[in-house]
Structures are given as structure tokens and as C-alpha cells.
Amino acid sequence: xxxxxxxxxxxxxxxxxxxxxxxxxxxxxxxxxxxxxxxxxxxxxxxxxxxxxxxxxxxxxxxxxxxxxxxxxxxxxxxxxxxxxxxxxxxxxxxxxxxxxxxxxxxxxxxxxxxxxxxxxxxxxxxxxxxxxxxxxxxxxxxxxxxxxxxxxxxxxxxxxxxxxxxxxxxxxxxxxxxxxxxxxxxxxxxxxxxxxxxxxxxxxxxxxxxxxxxxxxxxxxxxxxxxxxxxxxxxxxxxxxxxxxxxxxxxxxxxxxxxxxxxxxxxxxxxxxxxxxxxxxxxxxxxxxxxxxxxxxxxxxxxxxxxxxxxxxxxxxxxxxxxxxxxxxxxxxxxxxxxxxxxxxxxxx
Numbered sequence: 046x047x048x049x050x051x052x053x054x055x056x057x058x059x060x061x062x063x064x065x066x067x068x069x070x071x072x073x074x075x076x077x078x079x080x081x082x083x084x085x086x087x088x089x090x091x092x093x094x095x096x097x098x099x100x101x102x103x104x105x106x107x108x109x110x111x112x113x114x115x116x117x118x119x120x121x122x123x124x125x126x127x128x129x130x131x132x133x134x135x136x137x138x139x140x141x142x143x144x145x146x147x148x149x150x151x152x153x154x155x156x157x158x159x160x161x162x163x164x165x166x167x168x169x170x171x172x173x174x175x176x177x178x179x180x181x182x183x184x185x186x187x188x189x190x191x192x193x194x195x196x197x198x199x200x201x202x203x204x205x206x207x208x209x210x211x212x213x214x215x216x217x218x219x220x221x222x223x224x225x226x227x228x229x230x231x232x233x234x235x236x237x238x239x240x241x242x243x244x245x246x247x248x249x250x251x252x253x254x255x256x257x258x259x260x261x262x263x264x265x266x267x268x269x270x271x272x273x274x275x276x277x278x279x280x281x282x283x284x285x286x287x288x289x290x291x292x293x294x295x296x297x298x299x300x301x302x303x304x305x306x307x308x309x310x311x312x313x314x315x316x317x318x319x320x321x322x323x324x325x326x327x328x329x330x331x332x333x334x335x336x337x338x339x340x341x342x343x344x345x346x347x348x349x350x351x352x353x354x355x356x357x358x359x360x361x362x363x364x365x366x367x368x369x370x371x372x373x374x375x376x377x378x379x380x381x382x383x384x385x386x387x388x389x390x391x392x393x394x395x
Contacts (some may be wrong), residue, residue, distance in 0.1 A: 049207040049308060050119070054079075054111075056381045062388075065110060067124075069097035081108045100128035113137055114392045119144065121175040129178065132221055138180035138391045142207075143189050146326070147172060150371035169196060176200055181391055183384070185306030188326035205384055206331070209308050210377040211315035212288055221250045223355070224294035224318070226287065226309045227301065229258030229278070234300040235266060241348045249357060250275060250324055252298075255290050267282035291316035295361055296354055299328060300347070306330075314372035319364035321350045331375065337367035 054064045062105040066077075069085035080239045083105060085095035097155075113135040113195050117130040132139045147168050173196045176182055183334035185191060193202060225231045235254070242252050252273070254264075282290070291297075297313035297323040307327045313320055314337065322328035333339035339350035353368045354361055 049209070052325060052377070053381070053384065054208065056093060056377065057385060060385060063110070065113075067105075067127075069095045071095055074237070081105055097124055099123050101127070115388055117142065121147070125175045134274075139178075140181045140183060140388070140391065141175065141179040142185070143192075144185045144207075144306055146305055172196065173198060181387065183375070183387070186326060186330040188305050188330055192240070194324045203383070203387055205383075205387070206306060206311070206375055206380060207308070208311045208375045208380045209315075211291075211312065212387060216290060220293050221296045222290075222294040223250060223252050223296045223298055223351075224255065224290055224313075225252070225298050226255040226290070226312070227258075227299070228256050229254070229261035229264055230264075231260050232303060233258075233299075234302055235260075235264055237300060237344055237347070238300040239264065239267055239271060239273065239276070240353060241344070242276065243273055245348060245355070247355065248274055251277065252276045253290060255279045255282055255287060255295070255386050262269075287312075288316070291318065292378050295365075296321070297357075298322070298351065299353075301325070301327070311372065311375050316369040316373070317365040317369040319354055319361050320356060320366060321347065323347060331371075333367070333371060337364050337371050341394050363394065 050066065054066060061368045063079070065081060067081050067083060071085070074082060084098045084100065084102060086098065087095060096154060098320055099158050105235050109131075111133065116128050116135075117140045118124055118131070121141070125141075128139060134330045142377040163320040176193065176196065176198040177200055179200055182193065182198070182200050183205050184202055185204075185206055186194070190202065190204065193200075225235070225238060227235065229235065238252075252275060254277070261278060261280070265278055269277070279290075291312060293315070295318070297316075297318040297320045298310075299307065299310060299313075299320060301307065302323055302325045310320065310322075310328060310331055314332070320328065320332055320338040322332070322338060324334070324342050328338060328340055330342070334340045339354070341347035341350055354364070
């Protein structure tokens with residue numbers, strides 16, 4: 046979500062708004078306009094995602110603007126109490142962007158001996174408290190509307206997908222590349238993708254996995270164990286350079302079961318790629334099964350759909366064209382129009 050936040054900031058500033066971001070200090074940070082960094086702890090599980098310490102320091106007090114019209118925050122833990130405190134001081138509304146299935150991620154990260162039911166109930170209790178306290182909730186996909194009902198949240202909400210903008214690229218000949226752009230983490234279900242790739246005939250094709258993450262070395266080791274000679278891990282790629290990978294690819298695969306609003310799905314559609322994914326929140330919310338995507342119910346279905354598209358260029362072309370058409374509903378301008386209108390309305394009528 047860091048990329049989406051940066052895009053929103055940039056786009057809102059182009060429209061004349063002043064936007065400040067409060068973020069954790071990062072060992073690789075560079076000076077950025079209107080970005081205030083708070084102390085953070087190293088995250089041993091995900092080193093690229095330090096844990097913010099919501100304790101205002103002298104630097105924060107010196108840098109924070111004298112006037113704030115709205116506080117927009119994205120996590121219910123740690124930072125939420127600080128967000129409410131700032132909003133109370135400035136007497137302004139709060140907006141929470143609900144974009145992560147926190148209870149699902151807990152199951153992925155916690156050891157098996159931890160009582161998951163207790164943890165899930167604790168997370169949802171705290172989440173519900175935050176959601177019922179804010180002025181407005183933005184959800185990235187229709188899936189979260191159902192979540193709000195389950196959690197018995199009465200706060201007004203808006204469904205606003207946070208999308209990205211595809212640069213204009215010249216047409217080049219597609220290569221036999223199956224592309225996956227994701228964080229290299231076990232929670233993204235990449236193990237399933239690698240095992241699927243190893244179990245089918247992929248002669249002439251290459252699987253390219255773009256991204257970095259805590260489990261990249263482990264996943265590379267699995268690929269070697271599976272003897273995947275036609276599989277390449279690129280590591281971290283600057284977001285501005287990722288588009289060339291979409292441009293060359295003929296097919297996009299997305300094995301995650303937990304990402305509710307995956308920006309890479311939008312990017313794949315903007316690039317005119319057919320998509321193979323699971324019938325899970327995220328892909329099911331934004332793609333259309335059997336038009337621009339195949340959404341598998343299980344691992345065997347994922348395998349069968351992947352084989353189908355690898356072996357049928359006409360079908361890939363047809364579904365890729367459908368992706369281009371469907372992507373027109375999710376342009377960056379439309380997304381920013383909606384978020385800007387919401388913020389202006391709340392500023393006037395909190």
C-alpha cells in the first residue's frame with residue numbers, strides 16, 4: 046500500500062491540496078516532501094516493513110503542519126490512537142482505509158500452537174472499535190462491505206478502489222512469459238504457483254516473478270528443488286520500471302488467497318493481460334471469470350486454467366482484450382476523483 050499512498054499524495058497535490066504523510070523511519074529512506082518519519086522498530090519477519098512507534102518526538106512536533114483538515118490513516122493498530130489524538134487536537138474528521146484481512150494474516154504468521162480463534166476474536170474486537178470510532182471508512186473492494194456487516198460496524202463507508210496509472214508504452218511483440226508481480230512472502234501462496242509450474246508442460250515458456258520479500262531465498266531454493274530451469278526471480282524492481290515486464294508478458298498469474306485489493310491485478314488489466322487466479326476476494330471483485338480471467342476454486346483448477354491459457358494463443362488474445370475493456374472502470378483519475386470528493390465533503394460536513 047506504500048505505492049498507492051504515494052500515488053494518492055502525488056495526485057492530490059497536483060490538484061492543489063497539501064498532503065503530509067506520517068511513516069516509520071526506514072534504513073533506506075530518502076528525503077521526501079511533506080513526509081514525517083517517526084521512530085520504528087526493525088521487523089525481523091519483514092525487514093522492509095519496520096514497525097512504527099506512534100510516539101511524537103521533537104522532529105514530529107516541529108514538522109507537523111499548524112492546520113489539518115482531515116486525518117486519513119490505514120492501520121487499526123498502533124497508529125490509530127495517534128490518528129484519533131491528532132484529529133481531536135485539530136477538531137477534524139478521520140477516515141480509515143480498510144484494506145487488509147488482518148484476521149487472515151494472523152493465521153498465516155502465527156505459529157500453530159497459538160490459539161488462532163482467540164487471536165482472531167481479539168483482532169476483530171479491536172478492529173471493530175476503530176471502525177466504529179472513525180468518521181468514515183474507505184474500503185478498496187466490495188468484499189469489505191460484507192466484512193463491515195459481519196463486524197457490526199455502523200460507520201458510513203465508501204467503496205473506492207485505489208488504482209495505479211499505466212504509462213503509455215509502445216507496442217512490442219509479446220513473449221512467452223507468464224508473469225507474477227508480488228511480495229516474495231509465503232502468505233502470497235507462491236509455493237503453490239511454483240509446484241503448479243513444475244507439474245505441467247511449460248516448454249518454450251518462462252515464469253518471471255517480480256518482487257522482493259522475506260521468503261525470496263526460500264522460494265528460490267524451492268524452485269531449484271523442483272528443477273525449474275525456466276523460472277526467474279528478478280528481485281526488487283523500481284516501480285517505474287515494472288511496466289516493461291507487463292509489456293513483454295503474455296499471461297499474468299496471481300496465486301494469493303488473502304489480498305483483497307491487489308494493485309497488480311489492475312496493472313495486469315491495464316497491460317491487457319489474461320489472468321489466472323483463485324476465486325478469492327480481490328480477483329473475484331475486479332476481474333470477470335471466463336471473460337478476462339479464470340478464477341480457480343482449488344489447486345487443480347488453478348493448474349487446469351493455467352494449462353488452458355498456455356496452450357491457446359487466441360484465447361489469451363481474446364481475454365487480454367477483455368482485460369483492457371474492464372480496466373476502463375478502474376482508472377486512476379476516477380479513483381482520485383472519488384477520494385477527493387469524499388475528503389472535501391467531510392471537510393465541510395464532518
